[in-house]
Amino acid sequence: MTETISLNHGGGGKQTHELIKNLFLKEFGMTEPLTDSAILESKGSNIVFTTDSYVVDPLFFPGGNIGKLSVCGTVNDLSVSGAKPLYIAASFIIEEGFPLNDLQRIVESMAEEALNAGVKIVTGDTKVVGKGKCDGLFITTSGTGILDNNLEYISTGKRIKPGDKLIINGSLGNHAIAVLGARNNLSFSTPVYSDCASLNHMIGKISDSCKGILFMRDLTRGGLGTVLNELSEMTGKGIYIDESYIPVDEPVKGVCEILGFDPLFLANEGKILIAGEQGKETKILDLLKKDPLGKNSAIIGEVTDERVKKVIMNTVSGGRRIIDMPSGVQLPRIC
Amino acid sequence: MSMKYIDEYRDRDLIIKLADLIAESAENDYAFMEVCGGHTAAIHRFGIPALLPDNIKLISGPGCPVCVTGTDYIDMAIACSQMGDVILATFGDLIRVPGSEATLEKMSEAGADVRIVFSGMEALDIARHNPHKKIVFLAIGFETTAPGTAVTVKQAEKEKIENFYILCAHKVMPPAMEAIVKEGTTINGFICPGHVAAVTGSLIFEFLPEKYNIGCVVTGFEPADIMQSLLMLIQQVNSKKPEVEIQYKRAVTYGGNRSAQLYMNEVFGYCDAYWRGFGIIKESGLTLNNDYKSFDAENFIPPTTKNYEEDKRCICPQILRGIKEPGDCPLFAKLCIPENPIGACMVSPEGACNTWFKYRVNL
Numbered sequence: 001m002t003e004t005i006s007l008n009h010g011g012g013g014k015q016t017h018e019l020i021k022n023l024f025l026k027e028f029g030m031t032e033p034l035t036d037s038a039i040l041e042s043k044g045s046n047i048v049f050t051t052d053s054y055v056v057d058p059l060f061f062p063g064g065n066i067g068k069l070s071v072c073g074t075v076n077d078l079s080v081s082g083a084k085p086l087y088i089a090a091s092f093i094i095e096e097g098f099p100l101n102d103l104q105r106i107v108e109s110m111a112e113e114a115l116n117a118g119v120k121i122v123t124g125d126t127k128v129v130g131k132g133k134c135d136g137l138f139i140t141t142s143g144t145g146i147l148d149n150n151l152e153y154i155s156t157g158k159r160i161k162p163g164d165k166l167i168i169n170g171s172l173g174n175h176a177i178a179v180l181g182a183r184n185n186l187s188f189s190t191p192v193y194s195d196c197a198s199l200n201h202m203i204g205k206i207s208d209s210c211k212g213i214l215f216m217r218d219l220t221r222g223g224l225g226t227v228l229n230e231l232s233e234m235t236g237k238g239i240y241i242d243e244s245y246i247p248v249d250e251p252v253k254g255v256c257e258i259l260g261f262d263p264l265f266l267a268n269e270g271k272i273l274i275a276g277e278q279g280k281e282t283k284i285l286d287l288l289k290k291d292p293l294g295k296n297s298a299i300i301g302e303v304t305d306e307r308v309k310k311v312i313m314n315t316v317s318g319g320r321r322i323i324d325m326p327s328g329v330q331l332p333r334i335c
Numbered sequence: 336m337s338m339k340y341i342d343e344y345r346d347r348d349l350i351i352k353l354a355d356l357i358a359e360s361a362e363n364d365y366a367f368m369e370v371c372g373g374h375t376a377a378i379h380r381f382g383i384p385a386l387l388p389d390n391i392k393l394i395s396g397p398g399c400p401v402c403v404t405g406t407d408y409i410d411m412a413i414a415c416s417q418m419g420d421v422i423l424a425t426f427g428d429l430i431r432v433p434g435s436e437a438t439l440e441k442m443s444e445a446g447a448d449v450r451i452v453f454s455g456m457e458a459l460d461i462a463r464h465n466p467h468k469k470i471v472f473l474a475i476g477f478e479t480t481a482p483g484t485a486v487t488v489k490q491a492e493k494e495k496i497e498n499f500y501i502l503c504a505h506k507v508m509p510p511a512m513e514a515i516v517k518e519g520t521t522i523n524g525f526i527c528p529g530h531v532a533a534v535t536g537s538l539i540f541e542f543l544p545e546k547y548n549i550g551c552v553v554t555g556f557e558p559a560d561i562m563q564s565l566l567m568l569i570q571q572v573n574s575k576k577p578e579v580e581i582q583y584k585r586a587v588t589y590g591g592n593r594s595a596q597l598y599m600n601e602v603f604g605y606c607d608a609y610w611r612g613f614g615i616i617k618e619s620g621l622t623l624n625n626d627y628k629s630f631d632a633e634n635f636i637p638p639t640t641k642n643y644e645e646d647k648r649c650i651c652p653q654i655l656r657g658i659k660e661p662g663d664c665p666l667f668a669k670l671c672i673p674e675n676p677i678g679a680c681m682v683s684p685e686g687a688c689n690t691w692f693k694y695r696v697n698l
Contacts, residue, residue, distance in 0.1 A: 004444050004445075006440065006444055008674055014674060015674055244347070253341075257341065259453070260684060262380075313382075314382075315380070315381045315382040315558075316345045316347065316381070317345045317346070317347055317350045317381045317382070317383075317558035317559070318347040318350050318351050318354070318382075318386060319350075319381045319382025319383050319384070319385045319386050319558065320382040320385040321379060321380065321381075321382040321385075321694040322693075322694055324692070324693055324694075
């Protein structure tokens with residue numbers, strides 16, 4: 001049988017990385033490390049450039065919709081590179097027969113979110129394809145921003161040393177569970193809302209008043225578990241985390257227990273991992289907690305020079321295990 | 336923050352205390368088998384091996400329904416998916432299990448209508464909405480999922496839904512446990528499946544201490560449950576008084592769930608069944624009773640050659656019987672990985688190889 005693209009290639013884990021490495025990087029002549037935005041050199045400050053496609057199903061979910069998501073996602077990709085996001089381009093692939101009212105609502109949320117994040121949507125494109133040729137609506141956004149040319153180290157984490165601390169800005173998994181709930185009409189006793197949000201203002205506040213940020217990445221598809229593995233791979237260092245410090249909201253925990261998901265690998269749309277210089281972690285944590293988007297922030301672990309390129313977790317019950325790069329998509333258990 | 340009735344069973348102080356007691360009581364070498372894949376997954380997810388002394392060995396048994404499903408069953412499901420007017424409804428784990436030539440996942444990518452469901456009732460709902468198609472639910476699982484299938488079949492009968500079928504590979508646990516013991520695998524005690532026992536009652540394990548002098552503790556799925564059960568098993572071995580004890584008292588009784596048993600007995604009868612790694616085990620499978628035969632998808636699936644062959648290099652059979660560990664396999668983590676499983680134990684998140692790969696392989 002000839003090779004085809006499988007859903008696993010879009011899971012954010014191993015197969016996604018292999019596809020990027022073996023096809024795109026190779027053919028486009030690009031090199032690793034893979035960061036969230038490209039840094040384009042220029043005098044004084046650098047231009048940062050990124051792009052992302054949005055195919056979420058359903059298009060509307062508690063806490064957001066594909067439009068809001070497409071702005072937040074690109075704003076966050078720029079912001080975690082240490083940059084100030086400025087301009088966004090938006091392309092729409094729309095299926096014939098798509099309700100105009102829905103498109104109106106989606107575009108309105110994009111405008112609202114752009115205003116909120118302080119970015120301008122400056123260019124775009126629209127294509128319509130025949131019925132059945134795409135699923136409702138797909139959006140691609142690209143964004144640019146500027147980066148102080150002495151902050152390049154943030155996206156690669158190259159200044160990270162053993163002892164540096166790992167911080168996240170709140171509970172994990174809400175986005176994935178909100179979308180899953182909307183897709184399957186699951187009713188939760190406590191509603192779960194997507195954490196979808198632009199984080200540039202929060203990040204800006206910390207980096208303005210504290211120089212201890214050594215690395216940032218958003219915890220989108222693939223979740224915290226994937227990002228920790230990427231970080232340990234990129235830096236060649238080991239990582240220790242403690243499960244009991246990782247915040248997960250009760251309803252999300254409950255759904256994970258029932259369906260067999262691991263919150264560590266669930267997608268977020270308003271969460272980032274920060275590596276903070278040893279000694280400055282409390283300052284960073286305090287600053288994060290002052291922002292509504294970071295009020296549940298927590299220090300979850302640290303970088304170590306033992307266990308090269310491995311992520312180890314002390315489990316909530318006192319045991320210990322490896323956190324590996326996820327493979328495929330998380331499947332529900334059956335007994 | 337606490338999740339009611341869950342966090343209590345994950346309490347670090349309590350578990351460390353149990354670990355100390357286990358270390359004090361473990362005066363010999365012990366090999367305990369966890370039969371249920373849910374236990375295998377929990378043991379490694381919570382990192383329990385790191386809490387145990389070296390003289391306690393945990394062996395994973397045949398209790399992941401996906402892992403013991405034979406190649407022939409997948410081939411039948413694939414043949415069924417190619418019939419044109421069929422929608423296959425399956426639990427997610429099954430789609431990657433290798434058949435003789437392909438997987439359901441590959442068939443789905445090539446255009447077959449394969450849908451993932453969380454229950455038989457969801458499959459029945461697909462049948463209601465697609466009256467011109469045949470909906471075939473891949474009914475696998477032990478005594479835990481079989482009552483659900485039975486209720487679904489009864490419901491289909493009641494509503495006269497005539498386009499709903501099941502391809503039945505339900506299995507029951509005790510004959511497989513007996514097969515392992517008879518093969519001579521050294522087992523000092525069984526961590527018995529709590530969810531199976533919630534349906535059947537703990538009485539189904541009584542033959543193990545009676546006939547074979549092996550202790551059993553019916554166990555829950557949280558780390559404190561598992562640690563407490565290990566301690567109970569050690570004490571049984573030390574006192575040389577094997578018996579069936581229930582640790583998972585909040586869900587399990589001696590007699591079990593009577594109403595679930597009635598449904599099962601009405602819809603299913605026993606049959607010989609093929610288990611990957613074991614071959615045919617007598618009276619270990621469930622098949623639709625005569626009154627419900629019209630729901631059997633085997634009535635219309637074109638015959639496939641009964642192929643039980645698996646990759647010769649794969650040691651899943653020995654792993655499922657507790658003779659070898661995933662690390663002993665030449666394919667493990669090299670050619671056989673979760674995204675390209677060669678043996679079924681690598682497929683399901685509750686399979687021994689998948690669990691080892693995810694949580695432990697590099698520790």
